[in-house]
Amino acid sequence: GAGVSQSPSNKVTEKGKDVELRCDPISGHTALYWYRQSLGQGLEFLIYFQGNSAPDKSGLPSDRFSAERTGGSVSTLTIQRTQQEDSAVYLCASSPLGLLNTEAFFGQGTRLTVV
Amino acid sequence: AQSVTQPDIHITVSEGASLELRCNYSYGATPYLFWYVQSPGQGLQLLLKYFSGDTLVQGIKGFEAEFKRSQSSFNLRKPSVHWSDAAEYFCAVENAGNMLTFGGGTRLMVKP
Numbered sequence: 001g002a003g004v005s006q007s008p009s010n011k012v013t014e015k016g017k018d019v020e021l022r023c024d025p026i027s028g029h030t031a032l033y034w035y036r037q038s039l040g041q042g043l044e045f046l047i048y049f050q051g052n053s054a055p056d057k058s059g060l061p062s063d064r065f066s067a068e069r070t071g072g073s074v075s076t077l078t079i080q081r082t083q084q085e086d087s088a089v090y091l092c093a094s095s096p097l098g099l100l101n102t103e104a105f106f107g108q109g110t111r112l113t114v115v
Numbered sequence: 116a117q118s119v120t121q122p123d124i125h126i127t128v129s130e131g132a133s134l135e136l137r138c139n140y141s142y143g144a145t146p147y148l149f150w151y152v153q154s155p156g157q158g159l160q161l162l163l164k165y166f167s168g169d170t171l172v173q174g175i176k177g178f179e180a181e182f183k184r185s186q187s188s189f190n191l192r193k194p195s196v197h198w199s200d201a202a203e204y205f206c207a208v209e210n211a212g213n214m215l216t217f218g219g220g221t222r223l224m225v226k227p
Contacts, residue, residue: 004158031213042219043159043205048212056212091158098213103149106158 002026004107006092012113013082021077021110025094032075033095033104034067038088046090049075050098082114117142117210121218128196129226136191136221138180138206147209148189150180153220154202162204165189176200201225 005024013019025032034046045059049069060066064082069075079086089111093104118141128134140146147166151159163174170182180191189206203222207215 033214035217043207043215043217045214045216048214050213056214093159099147099209099215103161103164104215106151106160108156108158 004092004094004105006090006107006110008110009108010111010113012115015084015114016081018078018080019082019112021079021090021112023075023077023092023094023107025073025075025092026105027073029094029096029105030072031095031098031104032069033093034075034077035091035093036088037091037109043091046077079112082112084114087112087114117146117208117216119206119208119216119218121204121206121221123221124219125222125224127224127226130198131195134191134193134196134200134223136204136206136223138189138191138218139187140189140206140208141187142208142210144211146189148180148182149207149209149215150174150178150189150191151205151207151217152176152202153205159205162191196223196225198225198227 007022030051032049035043047067048056064080067077089109091109093106095104120139149164150162153159162178163172165172165182172180203220205220206218
């Protein structure tokens with residue numbers, strides 16, 4: 001596709017359930033990022049994939065959060081045993097070869113609501 | 116560690132008035148700086164970026180930003196605001212790990 005695609009656009013889940021959020025980056029982009037945007041907050045970095053290198057997971061808030069990227073393309077962010085504080089918009093971005101001298105292109109996000 | 120501060124959480128301006136959104140950063144090396152805009156229900160769109168060279172950077176939609184190393188600032192400006200500019204604006208700095216650190220954002224409202 002022409003841009004970064006995220007699905008679902010909205011997700012309501014019960015506390016304690018697991019959720020999976022999907023990101024399809026722009027074709028050919030080797031770098032993929034996940035950010036979280038909580039209500040009234042800025043954007044919080046979660047995880048960064050660059051090519052075949054080990055991902056930078058330094059932003060994941062707890063061990064309930066994990067992410068993988070299959071075949072260097074599609075990425076899935078998984079949140080286990082969701083809590084109400086996990087409610088946020090989860091944004092995915094991709095860029096060619098990382099950010100240097102370029103830009104990150106963002107998807108429209110997945111709005112997660114934990115009830 | 117790098118950080119970005121946007122001191123103004125909300126700003127309201129009248130349509131046609133000039134605009135300046137403030138951004139201050141803390142970063143040890145030469146920063147790569149970005150401004151993104153997020154319209155309601157939309158993802159983030161890049162307005163402009165600064166990597167090197169001319170410290171006055173032109174972007175899309177009539178926006179510009181000026182990098183001032185002495186003040187650690189990268190303020191966003193527009194000479195005449197349009198109602199369609201109402202959105203949230205984020206300043207960001209790229210760190211050595213090729214990741215973006217964002218400020219808390221400034222929500223712009225435009226009065227008719």
